[in-house]
Amino acid sequence: MSGVWESNFSNKAMNVRPSPIREILSVIKQPGMISFAGGMPAPDVFPVEEFHLGAEALLKDGKNLLQYGTTEGLPELKEFLSEWTAPRMGRKTALDEMLLTTGSQQVLDLMGWAMIDPGDYVITEDPSYLAALTAFHNHGARFIGIPTDHEGMMVDMLPDKIEKARREGKNIKFIYTIVNFHNPGGCTMTIERRKKLVEMSHKYNIPIFEDDPYGYVRFDGEHLPSIFSMDPDGGVIYAGSFSKILAPGTRIGWATGNKDIIRKLTVFKQAVDLCSSPITQALVYEYCKMGYLDKHLPKIISNYRTKRDAMEASFRKHLPLEEISWVKPEGGFFFWLDMPNIDAKTLFDKAIEKKVAFVTGTPFFSNGGGEHNARMNYTFCQPDIIDEGVKRLGEAAREILEG
Amino acid sequence: MSDFFDPLFSRSAKNIKPSPIREILHLVRKPGMISFAGGMPDPEIFPIEQFQEAANIITREGKDIMQYGTTEGYPPLKDFISEWTAPKMGRKLQHEEILITAGSSQVVDLLCWALIDEGDYVVCEDPTFLGATGTMRNHKARFLTVPCDENGMQVDLLPDLIEKTLAEGGRIKFIYTIVNFHNPLGCDLSLERRKKLLDIAKRYGILILEDDPYGYVRFDGEDIPSIFSMDRDGIVLFACSFSKILAPGTRVAWCAGDKDLIRKMTVFKQGTDVCTSVVVQAMVWEYCKLGHLDSFLPRIIDHYRNKRDRMEAAFHAHLPLDLISWQKPAGGFFYWMTTPGIRADRLLEKAVDKGVAFVLGSAFYPTDSGGDNNFRMCFTFASPEMTDTGVKRLGEALRELA
Numbered sequence: 001m002s003g004v005w006e007s008n009f010s011n012k013a014m015n016v017r018p019s020p021i022r023e024i025l026s027v028i029k030q031p032g033m034i035s036f037a038g039g040m041p042a043p044d045v046f047p048v049e050e051f052h053l054g055a056e057a058l059l060k061d062g063k064n065l066l067q068y069g070t071t072e073g074l075p076e077l078k079e080f081l082s083e084w085t086a087p088r089m090g091r092k093t094a095l096d097e098m099l100l101t102t103g104s105q106q107v108l109d110l111m112g113w114a115m116i117d118p119g120d121y122v123i124t125e126d127p128s129y130l131a132a133l134t135a136f137h138n139h140g141a142r143f144i145g146i147p148t149d150h151e152g153m154m155v156d157m158l159p160d161k162i163e164k165a166r167r168e169g170k171n172i173k174f175i176y177t178i179v180n181f182h183n184p185g186g187c188t189m190t191i192e193r194r195k196k197l198v199e200m201s202h203k204y205n206i207p208i209f210e211d212d213p214y215g216y217v218r219f220d221g222e223h224l225p226s227i228f229s230m231d232p233d234g235g236v237i238y239a240g241s242f243s244k245i246l247a248p249g250t251r252i253g254w255a256t257g258n259k260d261i262i263r264k265l266t267v268f269k270q271a272v273d274l275c276s277s278p279i280t281q282a283l284v285y286e287y288c289k290m291g292y293l294d295k296h297l298p299k300i301i302s303n304y305r306t307k308r309d310a311m312e313a314s315f316r317k318h319l320p321l322e323e324i325s326w327v328k329p330e331g332g333f334f335f336w337l338d339m340p341n342i343d344a345k346t347l348f349d350k351a352i353e354k355k356v357a358f359v360t361g362t363p364f365f366s367n368g369g370g371e372h373n374a375r376m377n378y379t380f381c382q383p384d385i386i387d388e389g390v391k392r393l394g395e396a397a398r399e400i401l402e403g
Numbered sequence: 404m405s406d407f408f409d410p411l412f413s414r415s416a417k418n419i420k421p422s423p424i425r426e427i428l429h430l431v432r433k434p435g436m437i438s439f440a441g442g443m444p445d446p447e448i449f450p451i452e453q454f455q456e457a458a459n460i461i462t463r464e465g466k467d468i469m470q471y472g473t474t475e476g477y478p479p480l481k482d483f484i485s486e487w488t489a490p491k492m493g494r495k496l497q498h499e500e501i502l503i504t505a506g507s508s509q510v511v512d513l514l515c516w517a518l519i520d521e522g523d524y525v526v527c528e529d530p531t532f533l534g535a536t537g538t539m540r541n542h543k544a545r546f547l548t549v550p551c552d553e554n555g556m557q558v559d560l561l562p563d564l565i566e567k568t569l570a571e572g573g574r575i576k577f578i579y580t581i582v583n584f585h586n587p588l589g590c591d592l593s594l595e596r597r598k599k600l601l602d603i604a605k606r607y608g609i610l611i612l613e614d615d616p617y618g619y620v621r622f623d624g625e626d627i628p629s630i631f632s633m634d635r636d637g638i639v640l641f642a643c644s645f646s647k648i649l650a651p652g653t654r655v656a657w658c659a660g661d662k663d664l665i666r667k668m669t670v671f672k673q674g675t676d677v678c679t680s681v682v683v684q685a686m687v688w689e690y691c692k693l694g695h696l697d698s699f700l701p702r703i704i705d706h707y708r709n710k711r712d713r714m715e716a717a718f719h720a721h722l723p724l725d726l727i728s729w730q731k732p733a734g735g736f737f738y739w740m741t742t743p744g745i746r747a748d749r750l751l752e753k754a755v756d757k758g759v760a761f762v763l764g765s766a767f768y769p770t771d772s773g774g775d776n777n778f779r780m781c782f783t784f785a786s787p788e789m790t791d792t793g794v795k796r797l798g799e800a801l802r803e804l805a
Contacts, residue, residue: 004608004638005664008576013517018670022474040471048465055458062451066650068443102505102676109675113541114416115408118521135674138516139413173411207407235407247469251680261408267421271538272512272675273505277654280680 020363028357034389035357036376045303046247047296054286069278071270073100077285090229096259102276104241104253108132112139113268115173123175125153127364129183143366150327152189155196174207180215181332184364184375198230213241214332219305221330234258252284310383318394337374350396356389423766431760437793438760439780448706449650450699457689472681474673476503480688493632499662505679507656510642511535515542516671518576526578528556530767532586546769555592558599577610583618584735587767587779597630611639617735619648622708624733637661655687714782717794738780745804747778753800759793
């Protein structure tokens, strides 16, 4: 212990909160615990051999790849992404409209740097992605939360909220939305709402930050056009990632947007980590170029679809259905449980006794809420474990309801 | 056009400037240009085959290393660092005292997150590494600068400077020092000054960031003990990197310090990038474990010693010694040149005309004053022939301005 550090910590450091998932890590690690708390991919879908083949590139191009890279990112990988994402983005984006990042988490931090002065406001969904709230909070942001339903952000509420905030002199910097298979909500924003959101963005001159880490992991139905593709005016910044479609250990994500904002993000990236490792960028590129991204992705999707279905079947089998409801996610990683008569914290404590873990709803809300919600991840555990875990959860819920 | 974003940019975004080195890179791309501007390692001495061999760990450990890692870093790599750095650190570090980062620039960013509120002061050498001060500036730090001589920061000037600032109500958070083979100066902070610096920091309750990216690349003389190793109070954060001892493309670095501070920085790292790529951390670890770090590092050192000697010889052969002076660095990447009668910006113009580039000294002064008669020359990147030709051109440029 050294008091000297404490007396020197910044205000941000005094207020920073570690992720709630980390906080329950010691609980999750208890022997026999079944955890639906994290948001991790299943290691059995990692294309280990195929990914390793890319390491040949180190021999061919080592002098280049072991050197400092450009902050903007490996051009070959950007070209690949420009092609590969074109259907979703509505066109092939130019190289200067894209920045490769150290995971899509870095896009959140860079957007904080570029946009947020302490006290500025960000509009988010209620609930929203925890680590986004944390990243923006670290930059001094405050939040205006918009409720969600099974069709995503309830965008009709935006005008009132925005106008009220502006009357109060609040400075709104951007609207943050997780469009597909929301974390934690599981919902997907409908086309109609996407269109409306773009209209409001134009009307109020507020840019949109479209975060889409799960979009390519769709189990059912058709892919929806991105908000980026609906906006000809450059007011949308889109973030994607290889974490869910290849593996998170690569730490490669990307941001696509108007070249001026991309340039700003790039200059901040110079300061925060100079460039993402050209080595991992090259491994990712080789993997993609050899065709494995397209070949392997259906396997990942099918693995997670099976697990989602297993979890839903277990819900129906084991949960008190009159008390707990959910929206079936069409992709992604999470179920979001609604339990109007159950306090999530009480359920959590009881569930831990029975050796099953989840994340309570409250940390996903920027200004309170979520006391009766639980986030359940289905990608990480095997179906038989899922069933056992849900069974334990059902017992815990019943014991609470029976008081 | 981003009508959307422009009016909404943060103050930092409105004020941020791209690095002057980056700007000069445009000049350097001109055909025939010989550049001593960047601070890049020589790709000729990258251990490509050895590192590629280390990639086999992907097959062996893929299920583990392709997953999200802990924010703190890949435990086997931390074990290795703890053992390997023990002589420099004075003891074996505990895991909780180490954080693995995305290059050592991230160390500065995370430390600023943990310590800097708007307007807080950082004490730094004048001149100093501009990447670090750029990051501090983004965090809205202000600077107290201390001149340097051939023994590094003139620490005797510190007490007055600190007391004056404290008397004016300023908050001083940390002292940033590059202890070995300073960038851009090339000098070492002497042992005596390290001790004094630590005493002063302790007396005033100010922390020290001991940045040491070049320390393991020593050509001559004995290693000087780290400030970290002299500190019993946990007030030193030590930063080092694999960029110069393996390759910068790994983007793997680390810092070591008091575990409360490391913990705070770790929580901020959760928000900035979750964790450093486990794939590349594991490759670095495998490379080290196979013994390549220890067997290859002497080759890197030899290679750069030869290059420094080549540049020194070229200086003696081609430069007008009455117009320019320098101090021979005992390690690292840089020469710092002084031209008392000639402005460095005029020299750069002339030099670029002749096909040779360097970085102006003024770029390294955080308060934007100083270095008008200085420039930095990197000796590690250019080939021996290019070094010779480039220095010859530089000599011509100097003579024409004299």
